[in-house]
Amino acid sequence: xxxxxxxxxxxxxxxxxxxxxxxxxxxxxxxxxxxxxxxxxxxxxxxxxxxxxxxxxxxxxxxxxxxxxxxxxxxxxxxxxxxxxxxxxxxxxxxxxxxxxxxxxxxxxxxxxxxxxxxxxxxxxxxxxxxxxxxxxxxxxxxxxxxxxxxxxxxxxxxxxxxxxxxxxxxxxxxxxxxxxxxxxxxxxxxxxxxxxxxxxxxxxxxxxxxxxxxxxxx
Amino acid sequence: xxxxxxxxxxxxxxxxxxxxxxxxxxxxxxxxxxxxxxxxxxxxxxxxxxxxxxxxxxxxxxxxxxxxxxxxxxxxxxxxxxxxxxxxxxxxxxxxxxxxxxxxxxxxxxxxxxxxxxxxxxxxxxxxxxxxxxxxxxxxxxxxxxxxxxxxxxxxxxxxxxxxxxxxxxxxxxxxxxxxxxxxxxxxxxxxxxxxxxxxxxxxxxxxxxxxxxxxxxx
DNA sequence: AAATGCATGTAACGCGTTACATGATTTT
DNA sequence: AAAATCATGTAACGCGTTACATGCATTT
Numbered sequence: 001x002x003x004x005x006x007x008x009x010x011x012x013x014x015x016x017x018x019x020x021x022x023x024x025x026x027x028x029x030x031x032x033x034x035x036x037x038x039x040x041x042x043x044x045x046x047x048x049x050x051x052x053x054x055x056x057x058x059x060x061x062x063x064x065x066x067x068x069x070x071x072x073x074x075x076x077x078x079x080x081x082x083x084x085x086x087x088x089x090x091x092x093x094x095x096x097x098x099x100x101x102x103x104x105x106x107x108x109x110x111x112x113x114x115x116x117x118x119x120x121x122x123x124x125x126x127x128x129x130x131x132x133x134x135x136x137x138x139x140x141x142x143x144x145x146x147x148x149x150x151x152x153x154x155x156x157x158x159x160x161x162x163x164x165x166x167x168x169x170x171x172x173x174x175x176x177x178x179x180x181x182x183x184x185x186x187x188x189x190x191x192x193x194x195x196x197x198x199x200x201x202x203x204x205x206x207x208x209x210x211x212x213x214x215x216x217x218x219x
Numbered sequence: 220x221x222x223x224x225x226x227x228x229x230x231x232x233x234x235x236x237x238x239x240x241x242x243x244x245x246x247x248x249x250x251x252x253x254x255x256x257x258x259x260x261x262x263x264x265x266x267x268x269x270x271x272x273x274x275x276x277x278x279x280x281x282x283x284x285x286x287x288x289x290x291x292x293x294x295x296x297x298x299x300x301x302x303x304x305x306x307x308x309x310x311x312x313x314x315x316x317x318x319x320x321x322x323x324x325x326x327x328x329x330x331x332x333x334x335x336x337x338x339x340x341x342x343x344x345x346x347x348x349x350x351x352x353x354x355x356x357x358x359x360x361x362x363x364x365x366x367x368x369x370x371x372x373x374x375x376x377x378x379x380x381x382x383x384x385x386x387x388x389x390x391x392x393x394x395x396x397x398x399x400x401x402x403x404x405x406x407x408x409x410x411x412x413x414x415x416x417x418x419x420x421x422x423x424x425x426x427x428x429x430x431x432x433x434x435x436x437x438x
Numbered sequence: 439a440a441a442t443g444c445a446t447g448t449a450a451c452g453c454g455t456t457a458c459a460t461g462a463t464t465t466t
Numbered sequence: 467a468a469a470a471t472c473a474t475g476t477a478a479c480g481c482g483t484t485a486c487a488t489g490c491a492t493t494t
Binding site for chain 2 (some may be wrong): 083084090121147170
């Protein structure tokens, strides 16, 4: 049932920082919260129309020459109220779907080198993110002296920082486990069917051993 | 363009562990990789039909009484080949969308107690997950003595473990930052419009200071 | 010369969940 | 008595991206 709207509150959040066009919103999201949020034009423009229809924002057309008119949206009192209501509602957890982990789960059926190169790619990606989060963090901490509210922004950046740190640590660990596994399997050679069968019984065993229904359904 | 199929390879991965019905697949996903993957029946049954049409699996109907026939799917040689091809392709990173962080980003517009209670809820959730990951990990480490391939499964569990640890650490940090911020704002009182305006100029400043386009587009 | 930025929007498609329909058996 | 498990599937809906259409100005 739930499946609550996410784009609308996101747009209201951005509009709560000042009047903006759809184009501005997209750019500002990318620049400020791009590490944990994104909106495409295909979401933004239709949503803005709805937001105006519901009285949560107003539009003002500003003619330009050579370009399409700017349509500047401004949040209304009702919009502020709607945003606050959303802020006070418990957040839904993000859906979980991680392709790399799925590949690893049946990883013995792949060439170890391929998995290793996937991990290397990930590691490089997270390393560069780590640097950027560090820069961002230093900037915000400096600004907090004048503007205590910068702390809210900082919290989101810290989330990203701790997240990439953990992922990076995992990449390194996984790579070293993979190396070990490569050696172990070279020694005693078993055919894929036999290995598959053993994984299959491991699954059954896991369910018996780990009490009710092992890992969490979600939440 | 890309937008590559994710359900089909997921089903093939599960079928590579042995013949299963659609129902079995759903249950096994929940039990083993539920912490990073999910499939609903609305995905599974149509996808299985396609998989059979493409020759990646075969079906066998097993009549039962009182219940619908079991339709047992078994992966074919072609299916194995398709799975391997997918395993060797670089994984796409999961889309990022975190509602809690979005709420925090404009958090000065909310009642601090509400944010605090969101964080408390998250913290409890991650704490319980942490325990379960620990159990799972101990089990898999024990099993690795007989079955070295259990290491692949372990890698996915370690990912979850490190992830929830990082989230937990973040929750605690965020809660303590929030407490500080509550004190700071009590002292010098500023109206919401003024605070909003300051955040807005902070955004502009951030973009000037942080070189080209700050945080990563994605990847 | 080509790419990027500014600026609007729509149409088509794919992804994914939820609810519904059906119904016996087993557990709480 | 109610709920969960087993077992299949479909229809409707919402979410979200990509590609397209248009076009000038600026930067590389």
